[in-house]
Amino acid sequence: MARQERAIRTRRTILEAAAAVFDERGYTSATIGEILDRAGVTKGALYFHFGSKEELAVGVFEEQLSIALPPQSSKLQELVDSGLVLARRLRSEPLVRASVGLALDQGAMDLDRTMAFGMWFDQNVQRLAEAKAQGELLPHVDVAETAELLVGSFSGVQLLSQLRCQRQDLERRVVVLFEHFLPSIAVPAVLARLDISAERAERVLAEGREQVGAVPAQASPGAVRASSAT
Amino acid sequence: MARQERAIRTRRTILEAAAAVFDERGYTSATIGEILDRAGVTKGALYFHFGSKEELAVGVFEEQLSIALPPQSSKLQELVDSGLVLARRLRSEPLVRASVGLALDQGAMDLDRTMAFGMWFDQNVQRLAEAKAQGELLPHVDVAETAELLVGSFSGVQLLSQLRCQRQDLERRVVVLFEHFLPSIAVPAVLARLDISAERAERVLAEGREQVGAVPAQASPGAVRASSAT
Known part of the structure; x- marks a missing residue:
């Protein structure tokens, strides 16, 4: 090895x-x-x-965020993909689940939990800013407010899904979230072309894994940093 | 007395x-x-x-939900009002804050916390169903899905506001939530007439208090039940 x-x-x-x-x-x-x-x-x-x-x-x-997804011409599609894939991984990867548990652990007084949300917020801001630059967003959209709302809403939606049914319906709930949000931020021509189906997560993850297989060091920024220090 | x-x-x-x-x-x-x-x-x-x-x-x-708000001709306006007022009360009433803390207390294994969300969900379903019957909702809206999304999103939004700034900006965040949601569920003529401002909560609460002063027994379903048993 x-x-x-x-x-x-x-x-x-x-x-x-x-x-x-x-x-x-x-x-x-x-x-x-x-x-x-x-x-x-x-x-x-x-x-x-x-x-x-x-x-x-x-x-x-970082593990929650550091996953290579196939790039899309629409940055809003990338935003949707990252949400759907996070929902899928929350169901299947204990490490991602632990990441959310840690961010929501009210007993962890000595840990700056805002950091976890901050990193996720930054990632959403970046995607939304790129979408805006490409003309995918309606003119009134405030990128920071929308990114913060997305982080908060997703957190609550996954929490309720966990409480109701151990997250078994999480992908469906995230689809419903995007269906309610996107018409308020996307220009119609982009909205009409977005794929917001629950089955998409699996497909996108598989594509991402193939790309990662080809260039392993790109899998995770954290992993890259640690290994390049070797 | x-x-x-x-x-x-x-x-x-x-x-x-x-x-x-x-x-x-x-x-x-x-x-x-x-x-x-x-x-x-x-x-x-x-x-x-x-x-x-x-x-x-x-x-x-129950305390979180049992508050008399002035009735509105638009049921969507009542939905908005209940969200804005909950945000306001979360900042000012320790009992309402404790109610949310209890619902999110992951250590309370012997308490059916889904009940808390269930009661809130039921209240939203009822308002949305009335809105639908009055022709305020777009035809595709699934009342149950939208109600559940609203409960989940609000929970997460308040959690993030608590973490970021002790809920000081909660009303503003709830306004942003409604601004993103309502265009996907309301018919345009209703949407254009909705008042979704952060200042509205205070006004609505004051009006509600006046009505409660006139008919005290209507203040809280729980109080009514308990006192009529006396």
Whole structure:
């Protein structure tokens, strides 16, 4: 195994262990020692990738956002894709689930949880700003307000889906969210061409994985940063 | 003081005490004994109004919804008003805040929190169904889906506002929410007449209070039920 690939795997193992421990014990009670035990790696390996418990939390947050999706000519389609894919991953990937749990953990007083929402907000702002520059948005749209609303609404929608049915209907709920939002922000010609179906997530994820397979280092900004430091 | 009025006040005192104890200790750890101490009422008085800890939680939930607002000819305007007023009360009334805290308390495993969302959902369904019957909604609107989305989105929006700035901008965020939603569900002639301003909450609350002053027993379904049992 190449050295870079090994570093990426170790980093992922540590993050998964940290996510599981945060999930079970809460961020405040969790210790680095427990995460080491769970991951089965040396202290040196952990501190090579993450300098502190907070950096581990940031790593878990980043995991939610760091996924390569196939680029689309419509930036609003990319926004929709990222929402649908996040819904899909929340159902299937414990690490992504833990990331949301951590952001919503009201007991984690010593963690700056606004950071998690901030990173997600920034990503939405960027996509919406690109959409605006391409003429995809109606003229009145305030990019920052819409991005913040999207982050808040998505958080609440997934929370209610978790409470009602363990997130089994989350993709459908995210479709309903976009169906209600997009007519207020997209120009009609773009709106008519958007694909907002629940089945799209699976397809987009598969396409993304193929691209990642071709260029592995592009999979995750976090992974790239850590491995290039090797 | 009339007997009915006294019963309403006692009930309110008990609910405020319960809300404070749930807020500080979490629902699971809170005991009836602590709530009695805090309220300064007898065990008999508490059990006259509430049969169990769970009934106290239901009472706290109901408080969020049981407020008389001035009726409007547009049912969508009533929907908007209830959202704006809830935002305002979340900032100013500890009991309403505790109600939301309880609904989002992930540690309250022995409490059916879906009930809180269910009651709120039902209220939205009713208003939207009335709006639909009056021809205020676009033909494709699925009342249940829209009501559930509204409950989820509002929950997330208030959560993010709490995290970012202790809910100081909550009314503005709820305005943004409605501005994004309503164009997808309201017929244009109704949409153009809706008042979705942040300042409206205060005005509507004041009008509601005047009406409540005239007919006190209509203030809260819970209060009515309890006092008529006296």
